Amino acid sequence: MKRKRPLRPKKPYIATPDQVRITRDAHGANIDYAEENVSGVHLVLAPEKLAAMADEDILDVHNRCLEAQQASADSFEWVAVEVPPGTPQVKRDRRTGQLVPRGDVLRCQITHVAGEDGPVAIYIDDEEYSLREFGEILSMYAGWGMRVAFVPDDEVHEEPVIEVRKPKRGR
Template sequence: MRPRRPYITTLADVTISRSGESAVITYGDPAVRPVVFAIGPDIDRCSDAEILARFNDSLYAARAKTEGRQHVVVEIPRGHQQLDYFAPAGQWVPRGAVLRCLIDDSAEGEPVIHIDDHELSLREFGGLLRTYAGWGMRIVFVEDDDADPPLVEIRDLENGEAAHDWR
C-alpha cells in the first residue's frame, strides 16, 4: 500500500495517545503512518480535541508557507561531489536534490549506478534513496550522466513509438 501524508482531519478519524511530552496521532486510514507530534510539558492538560486542533493548525501553517511559491531544487554543479558519506548510517547520501548518474551492469548482471567517482550497487543506491522516504521522484533517462536536462513532453505514446527523440 502506498503511504499517504498526514492530512487535516477530525477526531472521528484518528486516535490520540500520549508518550511523554508528545502525542501519537494514529489515522484510521492504514496508509497514513502514525505521527509523533511534540506538545510540551502541558500535554497532560490538553484534551484530544486541543491536541488535534494544534496538529491541524501545524498542517495549515505548513501549507500556507508553500502556497503560491515554486519548489526549487538544487543540482550540484559538475565537478563538485554530489554525494557525502554519512558514517552513522554507513551509507552515501545526496548533497542536492538532483542526481546525475549512469546506469550500468556488473559482470554478474546486477545493476550498478555510477555517481561521480562512486560505483553503487542497487542496494547502496536504494539506501541513498531512503534519505528521501516519503517524497516523490521523477526519473528522466538521458544519453549519459553529463547530459543537460532534456525537454520533457507530457503525453501518452502510441504503440511502438519511441520514448526518446532528438529534435
C-alpha cells in the first residue's frame, strides 16, 4: 500500500476578515486561515501598538506585508549562476560539513546502481552521489522551486531548447 504524503502547505494570501482567525500573544498576532493547509503567519508587533489595534487593523498590516513581498518578488530579476565547466560544482561546507552547490545550476548524469540508497546514483563532476547525498545538496534550496531538464549525457553543459506542449504518446 502506497504511503500518502502530506500536502505541501499553501502560501498565505491576501485575506478578508471571514477568511482568517486572529489571536494575540506577547510578541504579536497569529493569523490562521480558515482554509485548510494554508500556512499561518506570526506578525510581530510592538506590544503598545498591538494593544491599540483592532483585528481589522492587524489584517490590514498583514495584507500590506503580503503586497510588499509580492511587489519585491515581481521587481527582482533572478539570474542563476552556473560555475564554469572544469570547476567543482559541489563543495562540503567547512562549518557544517554539509554538501552544498557552489552555483545555482547543477550539471549531472544519472546512472543505475544497486545499493543501499536505491537503484540510481547521480554523478556531478565525475563524483558519485547517492540519492540521499543528492537530496542533501538540494536541501540548501529548500523553499525554492526547481526545473529539471533531461538532456543527453554529453550535453549537460548546454542550455536545451524547451518546447511547452503535451508529450507524444508512448513517452
